[in-house]
Amino acid sequence: MFSEPDERRLKYVSQNRRMVEEMESHIVRASDGFENAREPADGSRVLTIRNLSVEIRRGDRIVHPVSDVSLALDRGETLGIVGETGSGKSMTGLAVMGMLPAGGRVTGGSIDFGGTELVGLPADRYRALRGNDIAMVFQDSMTALNPTRRIGEQVAEPVRLHQGASKQAARARAAELLDLVGIPKPLERLDDHPHQLSGGMRQRVMIAMALACEPRVVIADEPTTALDVSIQAEILDLLDDLRSRLGMSMILITHDMGVIARHADRVGVMYAGRVAETGPTPALFSHTRHRYTHALLSSIPSLTQDRREQLFSIPGTPPDLSASPAGCPFAPRCAAATDRCHEERPPLSVEEDGHTHACWHPVATAAVRTGSGASAVARPAVSPEAPAARETMPRLRIVDLGLEYPVGGRGFLGRRRTVKAVSGVSFDVAPGETFGLVGESGCGKSSLGRMLVALNRPTSGEVIFDGASVTGMSARELAPRRSQLQMMFQDSNSSLDPRMRIGAILREPLAIQGIGRRAARTARARELLGDVGLPSGVLERYPHELSGGQRQRVGLARALALDPKVLVADEPVSALDVSIRSQILNLMHRVQRERELSSVVISHDLAVVRYLADRVGVMYLGKLMETGTTEEVYGSTAHPYTAGLLAAVPEADPAAPRPRSGTRVRGELPSPIDPPSGCRFRTRCPLATEVCAATEPALATLTGTHKAACHHPLRLPAAQPEELSAR
Incomplete structure (x- = not known):
């Protein structure tokens, strides 16, 4: 039976x-x-x-x-x-x-x-x-994660369903799993809801749930x-x-x-x-065979990328999967494609080490991509150097800028609790210069960016644009300057009105400023699409009909519609594939040079900032930890936080040495409601001492334009090596 x-x-x-x-x-x-x-x-x-x-x-x-x-x-x-x-x-x-x-x-x-x-x-x-x-x-x-249920219930659920554990045993197992995945104070976290955890903590909870039944x-x-x-x-x-x-x-x-x-x-x-x-x-990285794999590897911006060269990008977009092409699906985007590639689908060819590829014209062994180069791929023309500033006055000056806003509840002695989003930030941006802001989520980068374009008002300090402080201006005084301060938002899908066609989206800022009639605005919209590499037919489409890369191009076109002097780009490529990312980065690189824009690029991707920015500022918990030219910050890193971020960047090379133990930034970002005393990074810093807890370090000059706010910098100031060596 x-x-x-x-x-x-x-x-x-x-x-x-x-x-x-x-x-x-x-x-x-x-x-x-x-x-x-x-x-x-x-x-x-x-x-x-x-x-x-x-x-x-x-x-x-x-x-x-x-x-x-x-x-x-x-x-x-x-x-x-x-x-x-x-x-x-x-x-x-x-x-x-x-x-x-x-x-x-x-x-x-x-x-x-x-x-x-x-x-x-x-x-x-x-x-x-x-x-x-x-x-x-x-x-x-x-x-x-279910937002209405506590973390402990969700982690315990698989144990109860699959192993028949009691409620108490499953809860104990949930606490054990949270501890296993590195969540501090697991017993306390069991009763939290998902929104009370950071992104990293929520991801650890997801891993704990997956491992519940081993x-x-x-x-x-x-x-x-x-x-x-x-x-x-x-x-x-x-x-x-x-x-x-x-x-x-x-x-x-x-x-x-x-x-x-x-x-x-x-x-x-x-x-x-x-x-x-x-x-x-x-084997796949050192002896890449398929043209698509080779193109993917070649599209990656690296920390050693020559900023004068354009990034390689894969032309076109992936095919429509509702149709099944007769030949190789990558043929329409492949520079090596022949008639055979368009007519016959290549089989999987097996090599001696089990390495397989489906390509009629595989990359030759002598021409495969190694390290950060791509010898088999032709590089586009070299971009011009950044134009030298022709004015002595910075186009944008940020002076001791701060932003705090209240949150629910009261702290010690009944004091109102506030989030200290930005604290005492100062830097300049010259005409035609790009300033990059890097740091983890929650460090205040986006809040700072919104203040630069007058979308948020600071609680202290000021933003000076072309010699005039825009911080204290009334709405009437600010109106004529708004067109010169534009922002490219992170999520193009939510920043573009889904009910408006692309043409209407691009005409809108021109209409608000009273520039031209409808025909002239349409002509301007068509010109903007051409500038960002989109066909004029896109004017009649809605945002949902475009790919992510196309929407990001529209977002850039809208930001450029009024010929601004300052562009703030907030995580402009974070949600894009590596191939589309290269296209957008090349476009931004070209536009900012041609228009002599003063740009502030905000990103947690250090390779992106390395490619776009002339100078860099590293933020942590609302403060600048290190600033300097791109070569100074990346080539002669001074702050342990910057060094930790750089050590965590994964290189597309299996042979690259792993970061040394203790060099990477570990742990969670402290709460901006109650930041640590002294140096804000000290709770995660491997070099922290008592002085770091007692005294907040000032942003001190090391060499030239290179500055760091650290009691124990990784490189010594040229002017006073003896003083720091004695510490």
């Missing part, structure tokens, strides 16, 4: 015999042509994906996000899946989890998990498996995309450590090649729903 689950399984198979037969034929073809998917002799394979295809039906439209994908995962291994947005990375992970969106279904292929076929598995058996044996860390922790496989889908470089490094190191200690296997899904280089054992590169290239991480 069969058990009830076995009877249901037999009934299901008999009703779907045709699908099973097709699946078996796919498996045979995969084992014949895909070396990496073969089961190792020692039985260490935990997950095998063979010729997986997925379709999603959206009304009359059918999208094919995954087509004929074959990948494999061994015990204790991290498999990195990388590619642009829309390449099928996340959908592959969701297919393994059995969590495809509405209208989605597996149309072919096999997912073998330790001998259990997941394609066609009954829902009740999948539920028993999901969370218990295979778990997922989702991209956006704020939406993945699964064999964890799928981490862009687990650090929205996090600062320092928190990103901590989360990824935590995942590596837990994988090693608990004997798990992991699939790491990301678009960041630097993350893959540092944390993956093997890599699968996906494009347009298909596998373009796979192989061991060192």
Whole structure:
């Protein structure tokens, strides 16, 4: 006699015999042509994906996000899946989890998990498996966590569902898990709600939930995309450590090649729903074969990038996945494509070390990308040097700027509690110069940027624009100057009115300022689109009809509509793929030089600021920790905080040395409501001493324009080495 689950399984198979037969034929073809998917002799394979295809039906439209994908995962291994947005990375992970969106279904292929076929598995058996044996860390922790439930309840839920633990035992297990993932005071955090935690803490909670039942496989889908470089490094190191200690296997899904280089054992590169290239991480980076992989690596701005050169960018956009092109899907964007590439789809070619690629014209071994160069890729023309300032007066001067705002409740002795967002910040921006602001989320960068364009009023200090203080101006006095102070916002999707066409969005600032008639405004809008590399047909589209990169170009065009003198760009490329990011950075680089804009670029991406900025300011908890020219700050780092941020930047090179222990910034950012005494960075600084807690360091000159606010700078001032050496 069969058990009830076995009877249901037999009934299901008999009703779907045709699908099973097709699946078996796919498996045979995969084992014949895909070396990496073969089961190792020692039985260490935990997950095998063979010729997986997925379709999603959206009304009359059918999208094919995954087509004929074959990948494999061994015990204790991290498999990195990388590619642009829309390449099928996340959908592959969701297919393994059995969590495809509405209208989605597996149309072919096999997912073998330790001998259990997941394609066609009954829902009740999948539920028993999901969370218990295979778990997922989702991209956006704020939406993945239930905002109405306490943290302890959410972490304990898988333990109660899958292991039948009592409420008390599950709560104790939740506290143990929070401690395991590095959350301080775990017992207190159990009763918090998600909004009470920082982004890094919420991501740690997501990891704790995924590990609750000690699964064999964890799928981490862009687990650090929205996090600062320092928190990103901590989360990824935590995942590596837990994988090693608990004997798990992991699939790491990301678009960041630097993350893959540092944390993956093997890599699968996906494009347009298909596998373009796979192989061991060192081999794939040092002997890149597929043209798409090579282009991705070449598009990455590095900390050693020559600022006089334009970044390489992949032309065009990924294809529409509702259509299936006959040839190589990358052919329309590939400089090496031939007629054969457009007509025939290349098969996966297997090399001796298991390195595979699907390319008719693979990159030659002698021309592969090594380190930070890309010898096989032609570089665009060299950009001109930044124009020298022709005026002695700074275009923008920030003097001792501060911003505090009240929050609910009262502190010690009944005092009103305030968030100290910006405290005593001063710097200048010359005509035609770009000043970069870097730092972690919550350090006050965006608040400072909004004050520079008079969207927020400071509580102390002033902003001087072209010799006049705009801080104390009335709305009437400020009106004629607003057109000269413009901002490019971080999220182009929310900063563009979804009810307005692009033409109306670009005409709006001209209409508000009373410039020209409708025909002249339309002509100006068309000219602006040309300046940012968009066709005039975009005028009649709505924002949702554009890609993320196109919307970001529209945001820049709108900011330039009134020919401003000052442009503040707040995280202009943080949400974009590496290829689109390069296009936007090149565009910004060209525009700011041609128009002699005074720009302030705000970002937590140090490579972006390194490429765009002439001078840099490093912020921490509302204060400037270090300022200087790009070469001074990046080449002769003085503040331990700056050094820690730089050490956390993942290089797209597996052979690059790992940062030394103690060099990276660790821990969470303190609350801006009650910042630490003395040096605000001292609670996370490896060099902190008693003087750091007692006295706040001033921003002191080291050499030339290089300044640092540190009692123990990593480089000594040229004028007084003896004094500092004695400390």
